[in-house]
Amino acid sequence: MRAAAVAVPYRLLRNVMIAAGVLYCSLLLEAAAGFPLDVHQSFLSELGALDQATSPYARAMDLGAGALLLIAAILGRGAARLHRDLAGLLISAAVFGAGTLFDSFSPMDCAPSVSAACRAAEANGQAGAALVLHEVTSTVAGLGSIAIGIFAVLVLRRLGWGGVWDRVVAVLAAGVAVTQTWLGIETGVEVLTGDDLHAPGILQRVSVLLVCLMLATVLPGLRQAFPR
Structure with a gap:
């Protein structure tokens, strides 16, 4: 198959991913809002809780990030026909985008780290369907981000590891996989045992930062994989 037949608007795709x-970097919103949540005890998703002043902005950012990732998957569909690893990368971006997009439509009713009543309702299983749906969509997004990193490394292995951007993407992908898995295990243990997490805030913020950086650098790092 000729490259011309699967030409990809690489620059547009790269800019969409950036x-x-x-x-997706809700850390920027948190800083702009003056850190309204305890960074040690809270999840960044609490910025989108309906009882928070930051809710419209946090949800709009998730909506925009999710939509752009879905657009990126569509823009790159020509390259997906060339190699399975590229197809996996773009499908993972779509999964991540869908999870993030639906996150914006399923905010928590309240922020547990701020409200004792909210924490009590959550502990007693009275938080409602909104929290369950939010946890599901967040899990989908987390798995999608890990998959992006895995497929990015597979593409790099096929192309070689010669460039600086290649190494940057590989390190960020590994960081995303480790921190997201760690956070997922801690959250799963909390759900199964009913015990509170041990100050998850910093770990989650580091993980989100790594995801943001990975999204912004994955296309520059894999530019040779996309026919133009």
């Missing part, structure tokens, strides 16, 4: 990385 924009998605910026919008």
Whole structure:
């Protein structure tokens, strides 16, 4: 198959992914809002809780990031026909985008780290369907981000590891996989045992930062994989 037949708008795709990385970085909103939550005890998703002043902005950022990732998957569909690893990368971006997009439509009713009543309702299983749906969509997004990193490394292995961007993407992908898995295990243990997490805030913020950086650098790092 000729490259011309699967030409990909690489620059547009790259810029869309970078924009998605910026919008997904809710750390920027948290800083702009003056750190309204305890960074040690809270999850960044609590910025989107309906009882928080930051809710419209956090949900808009998730909506924008999710939509851009879905657009990126569509823009790159020509390259997906060339190699399975590229197809896996773009499908993972779509999964991540869908999870993030639906996150914006399923915010928590309240922020547990701020409200004792909210924590009590959550502990007693009275938080409602909104929390369950939010946990599901967040899990989908987390798995999608890990998969992006895995497929990015597979593409790099096929192309070689010669460039600086290649190494940057590989390190960020590994960081995302480790921190997201660690956070997932801690959250799963909490759900199964009913015990509170041990100050998950910093770990989650580090993980989100790594995801944002990975999204912004994955296309520059894999530019040779996309026919133009």
